Amino acid sequence: MEYYYKTDCLDLRQTLESGQCFRWRRCEDGSYVGISGRDILNIRQVNDGVILTADSESSIQRWLAYFDCGTDYETIIRQFAADETLRLASQENRGIRILRQEPFETLISFIISQNNNIPRIIGIIERLCESFGEKISDKYGGMWTFPDAKTLAALSPEELAPLRAGFRVRYILDAANKVADGRVSLDEIYDMSYDEGKAYLKTITGVGDKVADCVLLFAYHKTEAFPSDVWIKRVVAEYYSDGLPECMGDYKGIAQQYLFEYFRKRTPLKQN
DNA sequence: TGCCAGGCCGAAA
DNA sequence: TTTCGGCATGGC
Numbered sequence: 001m002e003y004y005y006k007t008d009c010l011d012l013r014q015t016l017e018s019g020q021c022f023r024w025r026r027c028e029d030g031s032y033v034g035i036s037g038r039d040i041l042n043i044r045q046v047n048d049g050v051i052l053t054a055d056s057e058s059s060i061q062r063w064l065a066y067f068d069c070g071t072d073y074e075t076i077i078r079q080f081a082a083d084e085t086l087r088l089a090s091q092e093n094r095g096i097r098i099l100r101q102e103p104f105e106t107l108i109s110f111i112i113s114q115n116n117n118i119p120r121i122i123g124i125i126e127r128l129c130e131s132f133g134e135k136i137s138d139k140y141g142g143m144w145t146f147p148d149a150k151t152l153a154a155l156s157p158e159e160l161a162p163l164r165a166g167f168r169v170r171y172i173l174d175a176a177n178k179v180a181d182g183r184v185s186l187d188e189i190y191d192m193s194y195d196e197g198k199a200y201l202k203t204i205t206g207v208g209d210k211v212a213d214c215v216l217l218f219a220y221h222k223t224e225a226f227p228s229d230v231w232i233k234r235v236v237a238e239y240y241s242d243g244l245p246e247c248m249g250d251y252k253g254i255a256q257q258y259l260f261e262y263f264r265k266r267t268p269l270k271q272n
Numbered sequence: 273t274g275c276c277a278g279g280c281c282g283a284a285a
Numbered sequence: 286t287t288t289c290g291g292c293a294t295g296g297c
Contacts, residue, residue: 019278114279120295121278166293171280208280 003060006049009073011095020218021099022109022122023129025140033140036066036102040136040143068097068221099218103186104179105146106219107201110211111171127163152176171206178204194222 016024016032024034031044041063042053054060064070077090108128113121132151133144153176160169178184184204189197194216201212216222 110278113277115277115292116279116294117277117296123295164294167280167291168293206280210279214278 001057003052004049005052005069008048009077009094010050010067010097012043012045012050014093014095015097018096019118021101022125035143038136038145039063066100068100098221100221101219103219104149106215107175108172110214111175111206112165112168114211124163124165131162149176149179153180168206174205189220197222
């Protein structure tokens with residue numbers, strides 16, 4: 001079924017190719033195909049919004065939550081005009097949204113991302129899903145679920161070797177084992193503060209400040225108390241100190257998202 | 273060939 | 286507490 005979502009604050013390229021997610025593919029017709037849990041979505045941009053195509057009404061609802069459609073971006077961006085930094089940020093990338101991704105997939109994905117580049121990150125995750133996930137559709141060249149923690153925890157380093165993830169295999173297995181046996185409950189993080197969630201995630205080998213921050217932002221919408229000296233803040237500072245340098249490349253989107261989320265929480269919505 | 277990538281670990285100082 | 290070498294792999 002199709003669902004039309006009207007908004008001028010959701011740009012698919014800006015959002016899905018910004019580096020916060022790794023499993024979306026652009027089709028020849030310009031639409032995007034993605035999977036989250038067992039839900040498959042085709043989404044395409046239209047003049048004043050997007051059109052979602054999924055199997056069921058319940059799936060559509062889950063995708064709307066994934067795209068953070070419960071947040072009034074139009075109003076927030078309008079309010080950003082009062083702040084020069086925010087005005088610039090929202091002017092340049094007003095279509096960026098911070099997705100609400102599945103925590104385990106986000107955790108493993110950003111463990112894989114460390115000391116790595118985006119094309120290779122995507123390749124490793126693709127091999128992970130095709131090797132150990134479940135194929136739930138033949139469409140779009142095949143769609144595989146992201147393997148769950150128990151499945152990954154049962155694997156040996158040798159079995160994960162074909163992923164060519166290198167030293168990160170040890171980290172993937174530690175995360176999978178801790179989630180599978182309950183030493184880490186990803187559900188509990190929803191109720192934690194940023195600081196609690198960060199300390200909790202860092203009990204996993206291979207999760208440091210940066211990986212924890214990405215998981216907390218892209219799965220839980222939790223940001224740190226401003227300011228911080230982790231890498232992403234340095235990016236934001238550089239990004240906005242002397243205009244908007246082109247050289248920031250892939251960092252631009254993530255910096256934008258981070259700043260956006262931070263100020264969104266500080267800017268109370270006006271009551272009608 | 274050498275360097276680097278969306279870090280982190282662990283040992284040494 | 287801070288610093289720094291090492292780490293798998295692949296693209297440039």
